[in-house]
Amino acid sequence: MKYERALIAVAIVVFILVLSYAVTLGAMGSTLPPRDLRLLAKLYLWLAINPWTRNLTVMSPEAVTSIVWDFRGLDTFFETAVLYLAIIGTVAIYRGVYASSKSREGPISEDEVGMSPIAKSVTKITLPIVIAVAVAIALHGHLTPGGGFQGGSTAAVILLLVLVVFSLQYSIRMGITKGSTLALRSAGLLGIAVTSILVLILGLLVGCQSFIFQNQPKAYAPVGVPAFLDGMLVSGTLILFNIFECLAVAAGLTLTFILVLTHEEEIRSVMKGDRHE
């Protein structure tokens, strides 16, 4: 056993040394970061917001978001699918666990369960602030760094804090349940799916050619979602994608937190087969 561990350590040291030697020989292309970008990166930067080439631009000053939801929208769509498959896997492992059977009947007062009043007061103050920041990150996703993923993760963090500080029992009474978060997550995912074919539906209604994940009007496909709404830059479908993604990520991560925080006895009773539902 000892020899095995030493062998692993030696193998990894050799691995690091070989890779480092390869870098000194120029395996990264050059010893310095390049002064110029690849043509592909330049094109992405050039076309992120470019009203003079309306057929190719995304109309968003944020090049990363325009890649994530427009140039490589299908990539992101399937990566989102991976995220939700992981959450569905978590839900499937906890099938039959409803995180509510242990709570007794009748109303629970806030003071009975959870942490101290100090922690609760602080959470009550920070909850609206963090939710506002999360919504701002999501809604400004097409203008500043950030977007649906980041906004949703921010909201999920404060919801985790609420679950821990106010106790799962009280949160479930307040409506943060497995069912409601699953419904919100599904609504967000449905919104993403509908937004991805929004321009396709518009094209079918108007009777011209259009594509999935189309945002702005393209050559031979002259339909699109307006980039400006009442003089405000919304970048077409990007703001819709960010809103739905924020909703879906926040609800999905909160769902897994609820499952992870579920009372141990309840999960064990489900695992032993005491309850069949």
Add this chain to the structure above:
Amino acid sequence: MSSDFHLVAYLTGIVIISLFVNMGVSLYGMFARPSLIKKLIALTILSDTANVFAILVGYRRWPPGSIVKPPVLTELPPTPERVARFVSTAVDPLPQALVLTAIVIGLAVIIFLAVIIMQIYRTYGTTDVRLISKMRGERR
């Protein structure tokens, strides 16, 4: 000029090789540690290292007389000159876009693995892979 070149090459080499060392440490954690929780922690370190490496690939050297900017156009409305300056100063946005989704997927996969490890602990009463392999599926 030449001393600047050597300094930047040295610092870049240190960053890249420290990422390799980080990778080696996390691989050791994944291979040699018997606890599944420690394997999971090592996996998160490995994925973060890979993400930083991807970001590093998209980095560019400072063009003379300016500094490298994030790939966000901060001046609106755009004019052709502003867009041209933006292209000449911004870093590669593509690795950042790929890492952005990789981080969130990583988060979900880590939650999934953590839940599986919790379930293994509930079933076997341990997270030590050596003991679990000896149990051969029998519940403790």
